[in-house]
Amino acid sequence: MIMIIMGVDPGSYITGWGVIEATGSMLKYIDSGSVEIPKGKLFSTRLENIYRSLIGVTDKYSPEQAAIEDIFFCKNAKSALVLGHARGVALLALKNGGCENVFQYSPRKIKMSVVGVGSAEKRQVQHMVKLILGLKKTFKREDESDALATAICHANNTGRVTKDIKLL
């Protein structure tokens, strides 16, 4: 069975996204990118950009399922609040874009799934994402490879439910 999976790594300035095709354990890269919003823009315009961009991706690739990183830690309540806005809008875009099921994975679970080590560094994640998907391209942003890593993690865990995999 072929399944299109979309991974998202939301942020209030940069939001990464990645789409893969999973046929059993075979994974194929489809597309990825990032939504970057100039700092001078109004906050509500930034949220609108994230929403429109992600809706554009769901319209183009019609992913059946999506995965997003669980946020377990934030420096402080203020940064958590700001990140929450971007993440809320990203979740809404996935839902309104037809992804009925959005799964959430702990950062540790994602790293374990892609690198085999829960404490892996970002560049290791990027390296393994390229290797797994047979890519030569260099990602413009880590947010892009992080989003693909989240999608790969979901492909490897589809059908399983444990304490670090949650349906949002």
Add this chain to the structure above:
Amino acid sequence: MIMIIMGVDPGSYITGWGVIEATGSMLKYIDSGSVEIPKGKLFSTRLENIYRSLIGVTDKYSPEQAAIEDIFFCKNAKSALVLGHARGVALLALKNGGCENVFQYSPRKIKMSVVGVGSAEKRQVQHMVKLILGLKKTFKREDESDALATAICHANNTGRVTKDIKLL
């Protein structure tokens, strides 16, 4: 000049909204309500409900401007993150619903504007909202009167920009 103003008080379980008409200093109640989402629902479904309900209100009343409370304090990063999701989706609904300008007011500013005291209690706010708008109805939820208070505050401060009034 007549202006339709919408106030929103977002929350992940209950989101209040209120619409008023301002003709100079004359304020008229148009409508208000709250979006209540059963706790058992998936988080992404809750966000979708907030978005659809608020878009429904903007479609019906076409408010030119909107106002929302600034969140200056949260118990912890986790509750700030959850509230951020709801607030992000509410802001997006206002923006996508045609409110080009969404203003943010500090809770103190809202209370000052409605009750005359920045440290007023919620029931005082509710009492004054009813008095200002000439209403006899009892609000089902405080979130509803809080949203109307935010709209009243904006009507009283339109055109001014100070440190506690921000364009979002």
